[in-house]
Each structure stands twice: as C-alpha cells, then as structure tokens.
Amino acid sequence: MVTEAEQRQRDLTAWAGSVPDPELPVVTLAELGVVREVRETAPGGRVEVELTPTYTGCPAIETMATDIERALREHGVPEVTVRTVLAPPWSTDDITPEGRRKLAASGIAPPRGGAAPGHGPVPLTLAIRCPNCGSAETSLISRFSSTACKALRRCESCREPFDHFKEL
Amino acid sequence: MTRSDARAPYGAGPLDSPLLPLADDALVLSHRLGEWAGHAPVLEEELALANIALDLLGHARALYSELGDEDELAYLREERAFRNCQLVEQANGDFARTMIRQLFFSAYQELLYTQLAALGHPLATKAVKECEYHRDHAEHWTLRLGDGTEESHARAQRATDSLWRFTGELFLPLGPGGPGGTPELDGPDLVGAVDWDALRRSWTDRVTGVLDAATLTVPTTEQHGAWAAGAGRQGLHTEPFGRMLAEMQHLHRSHPGASW
Known part of the structure; x- marks a missing residue:
C-alpha cells in the first residue's frame, strides 16, 4: 500500500x-x-x-x-x-545499468565498474570494448575528449574512433 | 623591507583563509591552460588542455564560493592580493614547458588534495580523482618528450631546469604560521593539519621518478630563487602575472555586471 x-x-x-x-x-x-x-x-x-x-x-x-x-x-x-552538492563525490559507479546500456547503444563505451577512488586511471586493466564492433582490441588516442568525462579511443579491429566514458 | 613587511596588507576575511592560495593556484593555472585554445600542437591536446583548465576552474569556483563572492575574488582583486604560487603564473612557453609545469603542479595538487580529502574536505574529495587524470596526462607527455627526439628532449630539459626554482614554494605550510594564513582566522583548520614534510617527500619521489624514466636530469639547483622563496603565497608575483591578470580581469572590469 x-x-x-x-x-x-x-x-x-x-x-x-x-x-x-x-x-x-x-x-x-x-x-x-x-x-x-x-x-x-x-x-x-x-x-x-x-x-x-x-x-x-x-x-x-x-x-x-x-x-x-x-x-x-x-x-x-x-x-x-x-x-x-559535492559530497559524497559522484562516481561512474553511480550510472545505472540502464544508463550504461543506453551509452553503449549510442556509440559511447560505458565506464568499467568498480572505479575505486585512489586507484587511478593507470592500474585498471579490463579491456574497453569497441561500441561499434565489440572488439576488445582498442587503444587510447587521448585521455580527454569532447567533454571532461570522456576519453577518445580507436578500435584496432574496425578502425572506428569512439568515445569512452572514463572511470571516476 | 623585511619579508613580513612585504606581505600585502589585508584585514580579516577571505583573504586570510589558507584555502585562498589553493583557489588562486587553480584559477591562475586554469587561465594559463586556456591560453592554449587555438594554439595547441594537435586537436586532441587542444581538448585535453581545455578539459584540464575546466576542471581547475571548477575547483577554483567551489573554493571561492566557500570564501565569499567568486566574481569579486577572481576579478576585482589586485595582483598583490593573489596568493597563488609563482609556478602556475609562469608563461606557457612551448608545449614542453607547459607539460613540465603541469607535471610539477599536478603531482603537488593530487598529493595535497589527497591529504585534504582524508581530513574530510568536500571539494578536495571530489577533485582528487580529477587531479589523478591531470597528473597521468602530464607524466605521459613528460616521458614522450623527454625520451623522444633530440629536440623534444632538449626542450623538456630546458623547461625542467628553468621551472625547478619555483617548486620549493609549493611546500611552504599554509595555515597557522605559514605565509597564507594567520592562526586566529583559520577556523576549522584543515589546511593547517597537512603534513608538509610528507608532501615534499612524496612529491620529490614521484617527480624525480618520472624525470628519470624520461631520461631527463633532475636539477641539483635550489628549489627557490635568491629573492623569491614563497613570494607568491605572500602576494609577490613575477613579471608575467600582471599581464595575465590584466587580460583575465579586463572584460569584467570594463563592463561591471554585464551578462549575456
């Protein structure tokens, strides 16, 4: 009720x-x-x-x-x-599963889960998949893309560049 | 004139807060990085520098809002009332000089904000993860330039040597006893609780590690000039700062209260 x-x-x-x-x-x-x-x-x-x-x-x-x-x-x-409000700080872990699905469907690779603070962008090793062809063979072009929250990557399989919502 | 006389006269209020130097660092560096718009060597870097500038501007705005009116603090103070370190006001120079300045400052800001975050400061807690990306970006460029061509190595080394003397100021304690604050006005003394010796040690480890890996020589010269130790924190600035400030404040001062 x-x-x-x-x-x-x-x-x-x-x-x-x-x-x-x-x-x-x-x-x-x-x-x-x-x-x-x-x-x-x-x-x-x-x-x-x-x-x-x-x-x-x-x-x-x-x-x-x-x-x-x-x-x-x-x-x-x-x-x-x-x-x-700033506290507690927003994290990419706050994006809902539905939000992640929609990002991927629109060509933006969603952030990987478990973006623990203090462990930085470098130690993460999970592959970022190309949102166009699904290949895990992708490389970083620039850490900063059209907005602060995205990085620019390129797929080594289909050669398409794509945005990646980077972990925060 | 003795050093204490050299301090700009100011009364009680936001100008005495130990958070002000941190806000000024962020604003001034943000403006410097913004100067690259339309001039960066490649489009990706144009975006990267603008993004970092935007993060820093966000930090400055959040800190100024804690202290008073952000427009007044950014646009209506004279040069002597700014408490930023002299490192961030240095002219951009070539791309290598901008990147070495980024390396020195972003390593410092990340370590300082990590301590402030552990003490519970909301902006530092929010900003520290952004600072990690800035430092990561600067480290990659330092490696690429230092361990790159003969020309890029020479430029990166020149930048390292000429900016080194501005790094000692970063570790002067802010807060009680430091040049940025007075004991009676510090309020909840987060900045005063920072372990500055640990900060200096971690910064030195981090930065010398990157310079070594980039095949650059770590300077053995003093980390401050003969006359300039801590001067930015006391409101004394180097020659390029006045011109930068004039450009930054010009529009606001020419058209008070303008909006569009």
Missing part, C-alpha cells in the same frame, strides 16, 4: 530524474546518477532538489538545474530550488 505522500515523492523523483542530460541526451539525469535528493518542503509547496556534478567544472550543471526546474514546474510544482 503506497500512501499519498509516498506516491507524491515517487512522482517528484521521477519527474526530476526524467530530464535528459544536456550533453549526452541519450541518458536521463536519473540514469546518470546525479540527482541526489528531491524533497517537498510542504504538501503542494516548494521542492528542493540536490544535484551533484560529474566533474567539478562540468559546464552542463547550470543547464541541468534549469531543465529540472522547468520539468517540475510543468507538473505544477509552484517553486523549485536546485542546489549543487
């Missing part, structure tokens, strides 16, 4: 989380794991949202905040405040 308050909470969370990422519109903010909390201050009143950036300097964070506000207002929320 779901109470009215619980249902309201679920709706608000779903509405805020359904906003597509401005730079990777194939995934939603919920799938990316950046919406930390959605809280209604009083029934039918102001809604507070806590949002965390993927990278500290992520320029998309302001667009995300504006988009969340618009989405909630469209569902009749009278007032929305979006606050950016």
Whole structure:
C-alpha cells in the first residue's frame, strides 16, 4: 500500500530524474546518477532538489538545474530550488545499468565498474570494448575528449574512433 | 623591507583563509591552460588542455564560493592580493614547458588534495580523482618528450631546469604560521593539519621518478630563487602575472555586471 505522500515523492523523483542530460541526451539525469535528493518542503509547496556534478567544472550543471526546474514546474510544482552538492563525490559507479546500456547503444563505451577512488586511471586493466564492433582490441588516442568525462579511443579491429566514458 | 613587511596588507576575511592560495593556484593555472585554445600542437591536446583548465576552474569556483563572492575574488582583486604560487603564473612557453609545469603542479595538487580529502574536505574529495587524470596526462607527455627526439628532449630539459626554482614554494605550510594564513582566522583548520614534510617527500619521489624514466636530469639547483622563496603565497608575483591578470580581469572590469 503506497500512501499519498509516498506516491507524491515517487512522482517528484521521477519527474526530476526524467530530464535528459544536456550533453549526452541519450541518458536521463536519473540514469546518470546525479540527482541526489528531491524533497517537498510542504504538501503542494516548494521542492528542493540536490544535484551533484560529474566533474567539478562540468559546464552542463547550470543547464541541468534549469531543465529540472522547468520539468517540475510543468507538473505544477509552484517553486523549485536546485542546489549543487559535492559530497559524497559522484562516481561512474553511480550510472545505472540502464544508463550504461543506453551509452553503449549510442556509440559511447560505458565506464568499467568498480572505479575505486585512489586507484587511478593507470592500474585498471579490463579491456574497453569497441561500441561499434565489440572488439576488445582498442587503444587510447587521448585521455580527454569532447567533454571532461570522456576519453577518445580507436578500435584496432574496425578502425572506428569512439568515445569512452572514463572511470571516476 | 623585511619579508613580513612585504606581505600585502589585508584585514580579516577571505583573504586570510589558507584555502585562498589553493583557489588562486587553480584559477591562475586554469587561465594559463586556456591560453592554449587555438594554439595547441594537435586537436586532441587542444581538448585535453581545455578539459584540464575546466576542471581547475571548477575547483577554483567551489573554493571561492566557500570564501565569499567568486566574481569579486577572481576579478576585482589586485595582483598583490593573489596568493597563488609563482609556478602556475609562469608563461606557457612551448608545449614542453607547459607539460613540465603541469607535471610539477599536478603531482603537488593530487598529493595535497589527497591529504585534504582524508581530513574530510568536500571539494578536495571530489577533485582528487580529477587531479589523478591531470597528473597521468602530464607524466605521459613528460616521458614522450623527454625520451623522444633530440629536440623534444632538449626542450623538456630546458623547461625542467628553468621551472625547478619555483617548486620549493609549493611546500611552504599554509595555515597557522605559514605565509597564507594567520592562526586566529583559520577556523576549522584543515589546511593547517597537512603534513608538509610528507608532501615534499612524496612529491620529490614521484617527480624525480618520472624525470628519470624520461631520461631527463633532475636539477641539483635550489628549489627557490635568491629573492623569491614563497613570494607568491605572500602576494609577490613575477613579471608575467600582471599581464595575465590584466587580460583575465579586463572584460569584467570594463563592463561591471554585464551578462549575456
């Protein structure tokens, strides 16, 4: 039995989380794991949202905040405040399985799991598979790609370059 | 004029926080790296340097927001009120010089932020993983340039030799007793709890290891100039900084409150 308050909470969370990422519109903010909390201050009143950036300097964070506000207002929320929080830091492990699947389907190799802090980009040895042909024979072109969260790689089998959502 | 007289006059407030030097380091280096836009040797590096600059700008903004109004702190302070180390304000020079500067600074920032993260500072906790990527990038380029052609080796060695004298300043304690803060104003004294000797040892191990592997000679010269030890942390800067600051602040000062 779901109470009215619980249902309201679920709706608000779903509405805020359904906003597509401005730079990777194939995934939603919920799938990316950046919406930390959605809280209604009083029934039918102001809604507070806590949002965390993927990278500290992520320029998309302001667009995300504006988009969340618009989405909630469209569902009749009278007032929305979006606050950016840094702690605990976002990790690529926060991306949902569905988010990973959608990234791969759009040609972006998803991050490998278990991105433990303090163990850096270097010691990781799991192969990164080409999202186009599935080959594990891929090599790094650049650690930084079109956005801070991606690296640029090339497939040695099909020769296609592709983005890799790098572990953080 | 004695060293303590040389310190820029300032009152209580954000300018006394030991976090300010860290914010200034990040902002100034971010601006320097941004100067590569349109000039980097290959497109991939253009993106890499812009991405690193963006991370650093994020660090600076988060730290300034803890201290006060970020625009005011970034755009409306005079040169003498900036507490960044002199290393980060040095002109980009050639690509090798930028990469050696990156190596020296990113190794320092990662080690310092690792300590601050262990003490519970939220920005440091968030930023330390980004710093790892910056350091990794600089290390790969140092190896490639140092152990590359005769020309790239010579340029990397020249950069190492000329920037070495700015590295001693990195290990001057910030916080109580250090040039960046005063005991009564430090508040929750995270920065004061940093083990600066350990930081220096780890940095030296890391950096000399990379220079060795890159077939570069580790300088045996002093890690500070005769006149400049710790001067950036006290608000004294080298000649290129004034020009950089003028360019960085010009738009904001010419059009106060402008938005687009």
